[in-house]
Amino acid sequence: MNINQLLIITFLLFTYISINSNTYENFTGTVTPASCVERILNYECLDEDKKTKLNEDCSGFELYIPTGLAKISCDDKTLNDTLTCNKMLSDGACDCSYGRKQINGICNVPPINISCPPELQSRDLAIIEKLEELQEETQKCENVTRKEKELFGIASTLKNIMQGNGLLQEEDSINYGLIFFSIFIIIIVLVLFFLNKKK
Numbered sequence: 001m002n003i004n005q006l007l008i009i010t011f012l013l014f015t016y017i018s019i020n021s022n023t024y025e026n027f028t029g030t031v032t033p034a035s036c037v038e039r040i041l042n043y044e045c046l047d048e049d050k051k052t053k054l055n056e057d058c059s060g061f062e063l064y065i066p067t068g069l070a071k072i073s074c075d076d077k078t079l080n081d082t083l084t085c086n087k088m089l090s091d092g093a094c095d096c097s098y099g100r101k102q103i104n105g106i107c108n109v110p111p112i113n114i115s116c117p118p119e120l121q122s123r124d125l126a127i128i129e130k131l132e133e134l135q136e137e138t139q140k141c142e143n144v145t146r147k148e149k150e151l152f153g154i155a156s157t158l159k160n161i162m163q164g165n166g167l168l169q170e171e172d173s174i175n176y177g178l179i180f181f182s183i184f185i186i187i188i189v190l191v192l193f194f195l196n197k198k199k
Contacts (some may be wrong), residue, residue, distance in 0.1 A: 033061045036072045041087055045074035067111045078111055085114040 036058035044050035051074045058072040063079065070079040085107035093099030094116035107114040 031057045033058075033063060033072060036061055037063065037083060040072070040074065040080060040083055045080065066113070081107070081112050082114070085112055089114065089116070 036054065039050075039054050039058070044054050055073045055075065061072045062069045063072050064070075065079060065082045067078055067082075070076050072079065074080065085103065088099070088103060088107070093103050100116050103114070103116050
């Protein structure tokens, strides 16, 4: 690799890093409301030097938020919280239970009053509704089983009453002697039939 190729690669890397950089160390770009908001969202308010520079650069701009017009600066807590909450929403915080709890605890308080959309809040409720439906179906099955047992009990009681009054004979009371005698007669008849046939 020669020196010209090395210089070209270095220039391309420097260009790529400067374009894709999310930091505003020694910010020298054009100061606009959008760049000021981006600097706040990139946590420049947490560093004292960057905070002072941001306040100097951006205090002339105003931004409309739900509570009204606010001067863009690190000192406006409502503005910073509103921007942070909107960023959380756009980053998908409402897609999971933990994120929804964070939004509810941090953002759904006066004066910000930002919350997840109802269709995203109801994901947990949808699961609970399905569990309740399953519980209802299980209860129906248990009710059917209980009713079957009750009907079987009633049928048994009715059978006992009928047997007690002589309206129904017990299956056990069949005369087994009569059955054996009939089978014995049939066997004798068959044996005599085959013996006569052989003669």
